[in-house]
Amino acid sequence: MATTTVPGPVTQQKLEELSEIQESGAVSLFVNYEQSLGNYMLDVDGNRFLDVYTQISSLPLGYNHPDLLALLDDPVNIKLFINRPALGTFPGHDWTDRLRSSLLQVAPTGLNNLCTMSCGSCSNENAYKAIYMWYRTKERGGRLEFTEEELQTCMVNQTPGCPTYTLLSFKGAFHGRTMGCLATTHSKAIHKIDIPSLDWPIADFPKYMYPLEEHTTHNEHEDNRCLEQVESLIHTYNKAGNTVAGIVIEPIQSEGGDNHASPQFFQRLQQLAKTTGTALLIDEVQTGGGPTGKMWCHEHFNLQEPPDIVTFSKKMLTGGYYCKKEFRPNQGYRIYNTWMGDPSKVVMLQEVIKVIERDNLLHMATQSGDVLFKGLRTLDQKFPQHINSVRGRGTFVAFDAGNTAKRDAIIGRLKLQGIHAGGCGDKSVRLRPSLIFQPHHAHIFVEKLETVLNTL
């Protein structure tokens, strides 16, 4: 239970101070990171929350995990933490080994090329560039040299140096807030307003009805409708000379409201990408790293072959992307920035992967997710006037409240009950606990939610 109002007086005081020097409209709580532990986050007012949102889904092992703290006992690691290299040019002697024993260890099947970046947006932004380079190389028939005209025109943002390629994305998608990513982000107007953008194709994402088993006809119809739209948009844009070079999609649309699509939808989308010659990028920034019970959510889809590119960040601690070999640029500096990630994050990831394996955490995500799912289904039957549409994979679970005000009331009252959950879309509550979230934590969540629903 919270011991003050939430936000409490200390958070409010600190917020006032911060607001004097920067815009702080998104600040929710000031946190005591020294004393937060495991699944529990402590705020500066002394309120202790079971955290099922975990820094917007980005803490793989909760707070102050002992195995991560122990990394700092090793002087080699301390030097890695303070000497941040420009990795694209001056990697350390063991960088390749570290990549092999971390990111490559858990790479999606068939994707053994890799690029590290710092955050989700720059991972997508650079993966988009990789798609364009791949497409252009294909159009050149594999010729690697550029023409003089291409070299001149690219300097002034004109064709043929800067081709009029596009990327197809989906309504409700979130791929980040940088300029290229923003052109493929369509979850909330506040992210996009006032920013010039690109006329790229945007298809509907299926809108399913729940429970799935009671709405198979509607949901299959949604798959068909959206895939027909994808095909028709590719055709229209290609015909107009705005060639669709790639399709970008989240395996579960997260910020946009935890919208799911079936394995068949993804299989057919991949097929469509193949037949139209476009690349398929799966954005696993939020879904990757284990919360769905598999390391990568797209592993649930039984795709015929690996996606062309998979981007990651959040629970993976470093950003970046995996890709097929043909998506590597053919020269240095084409995909590049100063840091290209951070070795300290990769050291932490090595440890996280060991802990995931040692403690069987993917299995635990499935088990804890089961408890959440069943508990929530019981509650949506008991309180149909308040919540519905329970959905999820592993602990990556969400449900809807009737409207935004009710959703916000549920999240607010959960805080008073000592539960920190998040929202997404306009009326959904999303659960994003870390991988150390156990079935008994799931029971606590369900119990507290029931208390809240009884008060509405």
Ligand SMILES: Cc1ncc(COP(=O)(O)O)c(C=O)c1O
């Ligand atoms: C699916 C997805 N892609 C990209 C991003 C952008 O990541 P970042 O906020 O690290 O730039 C997010 C962030 O929430 C995300 O959920």
